[in-house]
Amino acid sequence: MRKLNSRPTFLATLALAVFGWALVVPATTGLGVAHAQSQVLRVGAVISSTGESAALGASEANTLALLAEQLAGRSGVQVELSVLDDGSQVEKTIELVNGLLAANEVDAIICCTRSEAALAVVAPMQAARVPLISLAAAAPIANPAESRRWVFSTAPSDTLILHGVVADMRARGVSDMTFVGLADAFGESGLVELQLLLPGSGITLDTVVRYDAQATSYTAPVLAATLSRPQVVLVWGIVDDSARMVRELRTLGFGGDIYVSHGVGNHRFIELAGAAAEGVRLAVGPLLVAADLAATAPGRDVSLAYANAYAAAYPGETATTFGGHAYDAVMALVNAADFADARGAFDTADHVARRLALRDAIEGMGPFVGIGGVFDFTGTDHSGLDDRANVIAEIKDGAWRLAH
Numbered sequence: 001m002r003k004l005n006s007r008p009t010f011l012a013t014l015a016l017a018v019f020g021w022a023l024v025v026p027a028t029t030g031l032g033v034a035h036a037q038s039q040v041l042r043v044g045a046v047i048s049s050t051g052e053s054a055a056l057g058a059s060e061a062n063t064l065a066l067l068a069e070q071l072a073g074r075s076g077v078q079v080e081l082s083v084l085d086d087g088s089q090v091e092k093t094i095e096l097v098n099g100l101l102a103a104n105e106v107d108a109i110i111c112c113t114r115s116e117a118a119l120a121v122v123a124p125m126q127a128a129r130v131p132l133i134s135l136a137a138a139a140p141i142a143n144p145a146e147s148r149r150w151v152f153s154t155a156p157s158d159t160l161i162l163h164g165v166v167a168d169m170r171a172r173g174v175s176d177m178t179f180v181g182l183a184d185a186f187g188e189s190g191l192v193e194l195q196l197l198l199p200g201s202g203i204t205l206d207t208v209v210r211y212d213a214q215a216t217s218y219t220a221p222v223l224a225a226t227l228s229r230p231q232v233v234l235v236w237g238i239v240d241d242s243a244r245m246v247r248e249l250r251t252l253g254f255g256g257d258i259y260v261s262h263g264v265g266n267h268r269f270i271e272l273a274g275a276a277a278e279g280v281r282l283a284v285g286p287l288l289v290a291a292d293l294a295a296t297a298p299g300r301d302v303s304l305a306y307a308n309a310y311a312a313a314y315p316g317e318t319a320t321t322f323g324g325h326a327y328d329a330v331m332a333l334v335n336a337a338d339f340a341d342a343r344g345a346f347d348t349a350d351h352v353a354r355r356l357a358l359r360d361a362i363e364g365m366g367p368f369v370g371i372g373g374v375f376d377f378t379g380t381d382h383s384g385l386d387d388r389a390n391v392i393a394e395i396k397d398g399a400w401r402l403a404h
Contacts, residue, residue: 039077039078039341039346039347040077040078040079040080041077041078041079041080041107041108041333041334041337041346041358042079042080042105042106042107042108043079043080043081043082043106043107043108043110043330043333044081044082044084044097044100044106044108044109044110045064045081045082045083045084045109045110045111046084046085046086046093046096046097046100046109046110046111046112046117047060047061047083047084047085047086047110047111047112047113047135047326048060048085048086048087048088048093048112048113048114048117049061049085050085050087050088051086051087051089052088052213052240053088053113053114053238055238055240055266055268056113056114056238056239056263056266056320056322057085057088057113057322059266059317059319059320059322059323059326060113060135060322060323060325060326061083061085062310062313062314062317062323063310063319063323063324063326063327064081064083064326064330065083066309066310066313066314067327067330068081069313076334076337076338076341077334077337077338077341077346079330079337081330082100082106084096084100086112086113086117088113088114090114090116090117090120093111093112093117093120093121094120094121094124097109097111097121097125098124101124101125101128101130104351105351106130107130107131107333107337107351107354107355107358108130108131108132108133108333108355108358109121109125109130109131109132109133110132110133110135110326110329110330110333111132111133111134111135112134112135112136113135113136113322114136114186114238115137115138115141115184115185115186115189116184116185116186117136118134118135118136118138118141118153119138119140119141119185122141122148122151125150125151126148126150126151129150129352129356129359130150130355131151131152131333131355131358131362132150132151132152133152133153133154133329133332133333134151134152134153134154134155135153135154135155135322135325135326135329136153136155136186137153137155137156137157137158137161137186137189137262137263138157138158138185138186138188138190139157139158139159139189139192139193139383140189141153142157142382142383143157143381143382143383144380145378145379145380145381145382146380148382149359150359151382152332152362152377152382152383153382153383153384154325154326154328154329154332154370154372154375154384155262155325155372156262156284156285156372156373156383156385156389156390157193157383157385158186158189158190158193158261159193159196159197159383160383160385160386160387160389160390161261161262161282161283161284161390162190162193162194162197162283163197163283163387163390164283164387164390164391164392165234165259165282165283166194166197166198166201166203168259168281168283168392168403169201169203169232169259170201170202170203172257174203174231174232174257175202175203175204175231176203176204176205176206176228176230176231176232177203177204177205177206177230177231177232177233177234178205178206178207178209178225178226178228178230178232178233178234179191179194179205179207179208179209179234179236180209180210180211180221180222180225180233180234180235180236180237180245181208181209181210181211181235181236181237182210182211182213182236182237182238182241183210183211183212184213186236186237186238186261186263187210187236187237190236190261191208191236194234206228206230207224207225207227207228207230209221209224209225211237211241211245213237213238213240213241218244218245218248219248219252221245222245222248222249222252222254225249225254226249226252226253226254230256231256231257232256232257232258232259233249233254233256233257233258233259234259234260234261235249235258235259235260235261236261236263237260237261237263237264238261238264239263239264239266239268239269239272240268240272242260242261242263242264242269242273243264243268243269243272243273243277244272246258246260246276246277246280247272247274247276249276250275251276257279257281258279258280258281259280259281259282260280260281260282261282262282262283262284262285262321264282265282265284265285265287265288265320265321265322266318266320266321266322267318267320267400270395270398270399270400277395277398278395278396278397278398279395279396280394280395281392281393281394281395281403282392283390283391283392283393284321284390284391284393285299285303285324285371285372285373285385285389285390285391286298286299286300286303286371286372286373286389286391287299287303287306287307287319287320287321287371287372288321288393288400289391289393289400289401289402290303290307291304292401292402293391293402298369298373298388298389299371299373299374299388299389302369302370302371303324303371306319306323306324306327306371307319310323321371321372324370324371324372325371325372327370327371328370328371328372328375331368331370332362332368332370332375332377333358333362335365335368336358336361336362336365337358337361339361339364339365340357340358340360340361345357345360345361346358346361362377363377363378363379365377372385372389373385373386373388373389373390374386374388374389
């Protein structure tokens with residue numbers, strides 16, 4: 001399986017028919033060279049497939065390549081996809097997104113791997129009136145929908161995930177906790193949403209600690225986090241830094257429960273955290289524990305099919321929730337384009353009309369089952385997921401398992 005590289009990637013004419021929908025990517029040397037034709041959905045994707053966020057973005061890029069190589073024709077709207085790598089640099093993300101908008105060829109953009117980058121491109125996307133599907137999770141990216149008219153997200157929001165975390169803590173009798181979060185937009189969003197959810201829960205937030213992912217030592221934040229001897233520490237970071245924080249917590253003697261954010265939804269976290277990962281819990285979508293779910297659980301079948309296809313395409317690697325967000329983003333756009341086209345709204349060369357039709361279709365097409373759960377975007381909800389997307393996973397014997 002060929003992985004997407006760091007250069008703008010315009011894949012050869014390919015089709016995919018994975019789990020009931022298809023993606024066709026005509027060969028081009030750039031967005032402006034593609035053959036103009038009706039009923040073709042043109043999508044630009046800006047992903048952090050290299051750099052410090054590659055632990056998340058590489059699987060997103062790999063997923064797009066995997067989908068494109070699952071060849072099959074389809075009778076619906078075709079998709080023309082360009083994939084760009086921002087190298088995990090927010091400034092580069094902004095530059096690439098602005099370039100796609102300036103070219104005035106795309107109907108929609110899929111972006112971004114990290115919350116800071118997504119928040120940075122919301123304003124230009126809104127101003128250009130081009131639909132954005134975010135792969136990042138900070139709640140303010142896509143909501144409130146009334147002020148994010150052109151922005152949607154396939155990553156479960158911090159609000160949704162924390163609702164699951166708090167509910168699980170309550171069920172387990174937790175009465176006090178400490179929040180240890182990244183000193184960035186993702187960490188800030190997690191803290192804000194947690195503080196909104198805790199009143200009335202019976203759980204006290206004893207201490208708040210923020211940390212720099214690139215710090216040479218995590219000793220100081222760990223000592224500050226555990227000084228009050230909390231029952232639980234919630235680590236709100238992403239893969240590599242969360243693994244470091246969990247290792248340091250255990251090394252310095254913290255014996256309570258540890259929860260982590262949905263930003264660690266892959267096997268790499270377990271590899272990096274080692275024995276310290278045992279017993280760590282998180283709220284997450286179905287993918288990580290799909291094999292443990294009931295046969296009727298929403299998202300189980302599509303997650304298993306995706307995980308198996310990913311493992312076959314990339315030997316030695318496992319599917320991640322981040323790749324699942326990319327899958328769901330394309331699925332949302334394809335379904336919306338088909339919905340709009342069936343009503344005669346997408347068969348036009350007018351970019352403005354096509355983009356508006358696509359945006360309206362995302363809100364109006366109704367629910368669909370994706371890897372993240374059941375999506376139902378509406379005029380008041382641009383995240384689209386509900387509690388059916390929340391399962392509690394726990395690391396047992398070096399693997400993600402459904403918690404009981």
